[in-house]
Amino acid sequence: MNITFLGGxxxxxxxxxxxLERGFAAAGIQVIExxxxxxxxxxxxxxxxxxxxxxxxxxxxxxxVLAVKPQQMKAALAPLAGRLSNQLVISIAAGLRLADxxxxxxxxxxxxxxxxxxMPNTPALIGAGVTGxxxxxxxxxxxxxxxxxxxxxxxxxxxxxxxxxxxxVTAISGSGPAxxxxxxxxxxxxxxxLGFDEAGARRLAIDTVLGAARLAAGSEDAPAVLRQNVTSxxxxxxxxxxxxxxxxxxxxxxxxxxxxxxxxxxLGAELGRD
Ligand SMILES: NC(=O)C1=CN([C@@H]2O[C@H](COP(=O)(O)OP(=O)(O)OC[C@H]3O[C@@H](n4cnc5c(N)ncnc54)[C@H](OP(=O)(O)O)[C@@H]3O)[C@@H](O)[C@H]2O)C=CC1
Ligand SMILES: O=C(O)[C@@H]1CCC=N1
Numbered sequence: 001m002n003i004t005f006l007g008g009x010x011x012x013x014x015x016x017x018x019x020l021e022r023g024f025a026a027a028g029i030q031v032i033e034x035x036x037x038x039x040x041x042x043x044x045x046x047x048x049x050x051x052x053x054x055x056x057x058x059x060x061x062x063x064x065v066l067a068v069k070p071q072q073m074k075a076a077l078a079p080l081a082g083r084l085s086n087q088l089v090i091s092i093a094a095g096l097r098l099a100d101x102x103x104x105x106x107x108x109x110x111x112x113x114x115x116x117x118x119m120p121n122t123p124a125l126i127g128a129g130v131t132g133x134x135x136x137x138x139x140x141x142x143x144x145x146x147x148x149x150x151x152x153x154x155x156x157x158x159x160x161x162x163x164x165x166x167x168x169v170t171a172i173s174g175s176g177p178a179x180x181x182x183x184x185x186x187x188x189x190x191x192x193x194l195g196f197d198e199a200g201a202r203r204l205a206i207d208t209v210l211g212a213a214r215l216a217a218g219s220e221d222a223p224a225v226l227r228q229n230v231t232s233x234x235x236x237x238x239x240x241x242x243x244x245x246x247x248x249x250x251x252x253x254x255x256x257x258x259x260x261x262x263x264x265x266x267l268g269a270e271l272g273r274d
Contacts, residue, residue, distance in 0.1 A: 095267030129155030132169030
């Protein structure tokens with residue numbers, strides 16, 4: 001499979017690194033990247049062909065991965081409009097709907113429909129991402145399998161057959177690493193306040209999150225059961241959880257995820273208007 005990336009920033013680099021590690025050949029990967037520095041970095045790091053604009057060689061691919069910022073997408077797709085034959089187009093952009101991407105990519109009156117919308121996350125950088133995927137109903141099983149293979153190179157995959165759920169995926173797992181990093185920051189700050197130096201507090205915080213996530217991933221017990229296993233009657237955890245409950249922490253996090261999903265929907269509506 002030959003893959004071309006439109007945009008060669010953070011997420012494209014994560015995906016390319018994962019694909020190469022999984023045995024995809026560098027010769028089968030190209031990147032269309034505006035920045036000269038970015039192009040040099042991509043070629044030096046991955047040995048892939050990087051070009052400033054979509055030439056015929058870049059478009060002679062099986063899959064085109066759209067990896068520019070949502071706000072950059074319409075302008076980035078303009079030079080491609082009406083030039084695609086049957087390439088599978090995979091967007092990783094937050095918010096943007098397939099109908100709008102298809103309109104921007106197609107010829108007048110003939111929207112492009114061989115489209116898959118995905119939402120990976122930054123742990124993809126170390127092959128530990130999770131990606132939600134939604135395919136236009138016209139995409140055949142081979143197209144879905146190809147998209148799944150590309151994203152599986154950087155972690156696990158979860159399909160949905162409802163495009164609206166992609167805003168939920170974005171809010172839960174796309175943005176999710178930021179919530180976890182924020183949690184680590186708070187645990188580290190607490191460690192500092194309780195007398196540890198930065199390195200010690202950070203080690204305790206990060207390894208706690210890492211260990212708990214690995215335990216949850218490998219356990220048949222639900223996270224609530226694992227939490228109860230830590231919580232001794234009349235003990236320290238119970239005191240902390242009571243304090244979190246009084247602060248409404250659980251509900252606040254649910255509200256925050258709703259805010260992210262709403263922002264994804266609004267972004268799609270705003271950017272898709274024209
Ligand atoms: N960051 C995250 O956690 C996640 C991001 N995403 C999505 O991934 C996409 C990419 O995000 P990210 O990698 O963080 O962004 P980056 O800004 O790191 O990468 C985008 C790249 O595209 C380049 N670019 C801009 N316009 C064009 C163009 N017309 N033609 C070619 N290249 C262009 C940019 O160059 P320049 O810098 O010069 O503008 C930049 O190098 C976004 O749509 C985002 O919603 C998805 C999941 C998680
Ligand atoms: O914050 C954002 O909009 C992007 C999408 C998911 C993670 N980062």
